[in-house]
Amino acid sequence: MGTSTPYGGPNGGTPLVPSWLNGGAGPAGGDEPGNTAPTPPNGTIPPAGDANRFRGARGNYSRFASSGGRDxxxxxxxxxxxxxxxxxxxxQxxxxxxxxxxxxxRLANFLSTAAAQGPLEALRLFKLDHLAGRPIEEVFIGLMEQVCPIGGTIDExxxxxxxxxxxxxxAGAGITDFDNMTSEQLQTVFELYTTHTIEARLCNDIATKTIMLPANPQEAASVQxxxxEFILRGVADALAGPAKAVTALTSTQVQGFVDQVYEEAFAILRAMGEAEGDTK
Incomplete structure (x- = not known):
């Protein structure tokens, strides 16, 4: 995980979820330094969270990192x-x-369009037709400006x-030709993106001060x-089954589908973590 926006972690006393954070419609990252949350729509400020709510997770992650990945x-x-x-x-x-x-x-919408109408039509509809025939990395770099434009908050x-x-x-996933991507490869792109966002969120919340604890570079790499891989397993399970095919979505189904995937992924990660934590 190579997020370039680490900070000291959110203040435990900030709200668990800002009241204006609804599906990403408003600004994000209001609980991080340098981010100013707008006035909530209902004029009320959500109650503060437990000031110590990150302590246990940070302590356990510190022990895992200090062990070089063995714990x-x-x-x-x-x-x-x-x-x-x-x-x-x-x-939450x-x-x-x-x-x-x-x-x-937005990414799922693009991927489902590519599956249903073809890669060239997806590029045209997303005003990226000038990238037709270009290497897949160039296509997705161009898409990045529409999917996640540059912003100043931690969440962005x-x-x-x-x-x-x-x-x-x-390339490591064997996805090298945009014009001939299979449905499975389109699904993999969404799976990878979802995994990396959860990984980055978790690292920014509980791991920014511990990721460099292993003195051995190999152990640090193992921790990372x-x-x-732990998060990837959870996301893959949340996306398992034909009913969870990104490529079968309509534009009206996309946001609800993505919201459900994130919630199920976190529920699975909690269950996986509890099972792993009970091993000793």
């Missing part, structure tokens, strides 16, 4: 605690992903950095890899 039980406890205690449950954890969910919906940075990470992963 899997602490990784499980960190992730399950992050979802259940730090975020207030899977639904998903709601905190407002910008990523909005960007994910998470969304954009996750998209860059997804582009970097394409295990976190990513």
């Amino acid at each position: 899997r039980a602490s990784l499980g406890r960190a992730i399950s605690g992050y979802v259940s205690s730090s975020s207030g449950g899977a639904r 954890a998903a709601q905190r992903m407002g910008t990523s969910r909005a960007s994910g919906a 940075g998470i969304s954009r950095d996750a998209f860059v990470e997804t582009i970097d992963d394409l 890899k295990q976190l990513y």
Whole structure:
């Protein structure tokens, strides 16, 4: 995970979910330094969260990182605690992903259009027809400006950095030809993006001060890899089954589908974390 916008972590006393954060429609990242939340629509400020709500997850992640990735039980406890205690449950954890969910919906819309109408028509509808026939990395770099435009908040940075990470992963996933992408490959793109956004959110919340704890570079790489693979498993399970095909969506179904995927992914991650945390 290579997000370029780390900070010291959110203040535990800030609201779990800002009242104006609804599916990414408004600005995101109001609980981070340098982000000013607008006045909520109903004129009220949501109650502050528990000032210590991140402590347990951060402590467990620190133990996992300090072990060089060997203490899997602490990784499980960190992730399950992050979802259940730090975020207030899977639904609220998903709601905190407002910008990523909005960007994910735009990406899913593009992918479903490519599946239903063909890659060239998807490019035309998204005003990217000048990229027809170009290498796949160029196509997705052009798409990035529409899916997750540059912004100044932490959440916007998470969304954009996750998209860059997804582009970097394409070749390794065997996705090299945009004009001939299969339905499975289109699904994989969405899976990778969703995984990277959750990974980046979690790292910004509980891991920014611990990611460099292993002194050995190989151990540091193992910590990073295990976190990513843990989250990828949860996202893959949330997307399993024909009913979860991104390529079968209509434009009216996209946002609800993405919201559901994030909530289910967090619920699965909590269950996986609890199972892992019970191993010792």
